[in-house]
Amino acid sequence: MVNVTYSGNYADVMTDDKKQKLKQIHDGLYEKTGAGSDFLGWLDWPSGLSQSFLNNIKSTAEAIRGQADVLIVIGIGGSYLGAKAVIEALQPYFDKNPDFEVLFAGHQVSGAYLKELMAYVDDREVALNVISKSGTTTEPALAFRFLQKYMKERYGNEAAERIYVTTDEEKGALLTLAKEKGYKRFVVPDDVGGRYSVFTAVGLLPIAAAGFNVEGLVEGARAAENELKAFDAEDNAAIRYAAIRHDLYEQGYTNEVLATFEPKLSFVQEWWKQLFGESEGKEHKGILPLSVVYTTDLHSLGQYIQDGKRDLMESFLIVDEADEDLEVFEAENNADQLNYLSGLSLHDFNLVAYKGVSEAHLSGGVPQIGIHVSKLDEYNLGYLLYFYMLSCAYSAYLLDINPFNQPGVEDYKTAIFKLLKKPGY
Numbered sequence: 449m450v451n452v453t454y455s456g457n458y459a460d461v462m463t464d465d466k467k468q469k470l471k472q473i474h475d476g477l478y479e480k481t482g483a484g485s486d487f488l489g490w491l492d493w494p495s496g497l498s499q500s501f502l503n504n505i506k507s508t509a510e511a512i513r514g515q516a517d518v519l520i521v522i523g524i525g526g527s528y529l530g531a532k533a534v535i536e537a538l539q540p541y542f543d544k545n546p547d548f549e550v551l552f553a554g555h556q557v558s559g560a561y562l563k564e565l566m567a568y569v570d571d572r573e574v575a576l577n578v579i580s581k582s583g584t585t586t587e588p589a590l591a592f593r594f595l596q597k598y599m600k601e602r603y604g605n606e607a608a609e610r611i612y613v614t615t616d617e618e619k620g621a622l623l624t625l626a627k628e629k630g631y632k633r634f635v636v637p638d639d640v641g642g643r644y645s646v647f648t649a650v651g652l653l654p655i656a657a658a659g660f661n662v663e664g665l666v667e668g669a670r671a672a673e674n675e676l677k678a679f680d681a682e683d684n685a686a687i688r689y690a691a692i693r694h695d696l697y698e699q700g701y702t703n704e705v706l707a708t709f710e711p712k713l714s715f716v717q718e719w720w721k722q723l724f725g726e727s728e729g730k731e732h733k734g735i736l737p738l739s740v741v742y743t744t745d746l747h748s749l750g751q752y753i754q755d756g757k758r759d760l761m762e763s764f765l766i767v768d769e770a771d772e773d774l775e776v777f778e779a780e781n782n783a784d785q786l787n788y789l790s791g792l793s794l795h796d797f798n799l800v801a802y803k804g805v806s807e808a809h810l811s812g813g814v815p816q817i818g819i820h821v822s823k824l825d826e827y828n829l830g831y832l833l834y835f836y837m838l839s840c841a842y843s844a845y846l847l848d849i850n851p852f853n854q855p856g857v858e859d860y861k862t863a864i865f866k867l868l869k870k871p872g873y
């Protein structure tokens with residue numbers, strides 16, 4: 449479950465007009481009549497997922513873990529952020545001898561990164577999962593060109609059994625290549641855009657290979673799908689979050705800073721930025737999504753947030769219970785003068801910090817939203833990610849924007865291709 453709190457008065461947000469508009473959006477979503485409704489496959493995807501699909505994901509992940517020590521996932525944007533977000537949120541900070549590692553490539557263009565990656569995995573068994581919905585994105589295609597050659601040189605014909613491709617069912621250069629080489633394939637559904645694809649094979653295969661419970665993740669998403677389906681202007685968390693941020697946007701708060709005290713959530717923040725940025729940032733409208741990790745960033749961006757230009761709202765992603773923790777102990781000489789904290793856990797310290805920071809930022813003119821999840825596990829992450837996807841659709845529709853396209857992304861690509869003299873540009 450996700451709980452949404454607000455520093456303002458929710459009754460002022462949920463006016464009769466707003467309620468009516470949200471009801472129309474709700475009906476358009478579930479009757480699939482709104483703008484971009486060809487891309488609503490994600491809406492009932494969790495409940496529609498078959499056990500045989502999940503079994504295929506799990507058995508492939510097992511096969512990968514059997515044949516390799518490292519899975520390199522090649523993808524960018526929606527084809528890597530979901531998996532990276534869930535894996536980073538669940539894996540330990542430090543692991544000297546991991547029995548299996550998931551690494552990423554193709555999410556930037558760095559010769560040093562790719563060279564060092566190939567050297568790093570050289571004494572371990574490797575498998576690849578190349579993910580691209582379009583099958584034509586330059587960065588992952590470039591990384592795959594190098595890594596495919598690497599695999600061929602290392603494994604010869606056996607390389608084909610170590611390469612897994614996740615792409616469109618019918619089109620794209622990657623599909624042609626996968627068919628030609630006989631790589632095992634998974635499908636990115638036509639009606640699910642990259643940033644809404646974490647519960648498809650795009651996210652599930654790397655997450656399962658990393659050793660996490662994909663059934664728990666899907667179960668959380670299913671609960672969210674089910675609980676957030678009904679129109680309820682007061683208690684539906686997805687509607688609440690969308691309505692509050694839209695109301696603030698209309699008052700001139702055009703930037704949203706997503707803050708967390710949990711460093712493991714920093715890629716959930718990155719995933720959220722793509723989700724909201726690409727969904728809403730169109731037609732010269734939209735809230736700019738930004739992120740900070742506290743308390744680290746209280747010592748850098750904290751000054752700006754407290755006191756800089758007043759066009760910020762802040763939403764806190766708070767995990768209520770900690771899995772692992774430390775308690776401050778009484779020191780004999782109290783030289784560091786921290787004995788006043790003894791007995792307090794570091795998690796509790798952060799919860800107090802949340803309260804203090806939130807009060808201070810509010811008094812500095814930054815409206816506060818709280819997004820609470822009970823703990824960091826597969827179920828709660830599944831719930832949270834679905835909640836954000838649904839809320840994002842409401843948010844974009846409140847701006848009268850199609851949440852599911854990204855026309856602006858093409859402009860810079862065209863400019864680069866022209867400079868590189870790509871045939872046809």
Ligand SMILES: O=P(O)(O)OC[C@H]1O[C@H](O)[C@H](O)[C@@H](O)[C@@H]1O
Nearest residue numbers: 525526527580581582585642857
């Ligand atoms: O999965 P792909 O087709 O390779 O796309 C990867 C990413 O790049 C594109 O440029 C889009 O802006 C993103 O929405 C997409 O997630």
